[in-house]
Amino acid sequence: MTYQRPAYEEVTIAHRGNTVSLRPSLRAAATLEACHGFPALFRALDDCNLTIISEIILSASVIRQDAAAFLCGHAGKPLFPFFLAVRQPLAELLDMFRPAPDPKAKHATGKPVPWPDFYQALYTQATGFLGWTPENAWNATPTEIDRAYAAHIDKLKAIHGSADDTVASEQDNAYTPERLKEIDELGYDPAFDRDGLNVLRSKIARRA
Structure with missing residues (x-):
């Protein structure tokens, strides 16, 4: 079965009677990427790096107490079943730290932007253009901010017209x-x- 990215981005992991829900918030994405970088985060899943895996779960947890209980559930027990339970959901979570591809968006041809700068731009779009509070911006996912900002630009174009319309008028x-x-x-x-x-x-x- 082909994996389909959910519209509402949240990952739930269950293991040994404990459940934890994780959200790919802008805060979690920016914090973890700044500390480790994407290559190291994905490598930690392959290497079963308990320290970094625990850090991912704590940073992205919806309720931190649930994350703490979930991580304590494997104490004194074999770790292999724990790694089997978390590796795939966490890989999906890390993928959600990048905005979902927008089929309507034009193909980008500019210079690649470093992830810290990209996350800072998302925060600026959320607080400066959309008027969200800093807390709402940090708790939203990169995809949510990206989609909301694109819709905001479409709204402005519908009200005021776009640069393409101006060029077309001048050409006429x-x-x-x-x-x-x-x-x-x-x-x-x-x-x-x-x-x-x-x-x-x-x-x-x-x-x-």
């Missing part, structure tokens, strides 16, 4: 050879506001 009004020929045949420029000019002349005449 460009004085191409064909346009100049049309003006010459008509004897006037259809785009010229002649009535507005007459009103302006009348105002100037009254002031004179």
Whole structure:
């Protein structure tokens, strides 16, 4: 069965009667990436690095007490069943630290952005453009911020028009050879506001 990334990004892990829910929040993503980097985080899962795995669970836990109880549940017991229970869910969680691909987004052609700068940009978008509180921004996932910001830009374009619309309008009004020929045949420029000019002349005449 092909894995499908859930619309609501949360991972639940159960082991030895204990359950913990993890959210790929911006806070967890920025903190863990800054401490270890993505390669080391994924490698920790392959290497069964208990220290880093425990750090991931504590950082991303929805309720920290649940995470502490979950981690204490394997104390004094074989670790292999614990690693089997957490490796795949944690790999999915780490993948959610990156925004889900947007099929409508244009392919990026710019220079790659370091992850700390990218997370800082997401925080700025959430607090500066969307008006979220810092707490809401840190608790949201990178995908949630990315989608909300894209929707905000679409809303502004719908209200005010986009740069593409402006360029298209300027191109429509460009004085191409064909346009100049049309003006010459008509004897006037259809785009010229002649009535507005007459009103302006009348105002100037009254002031004179």
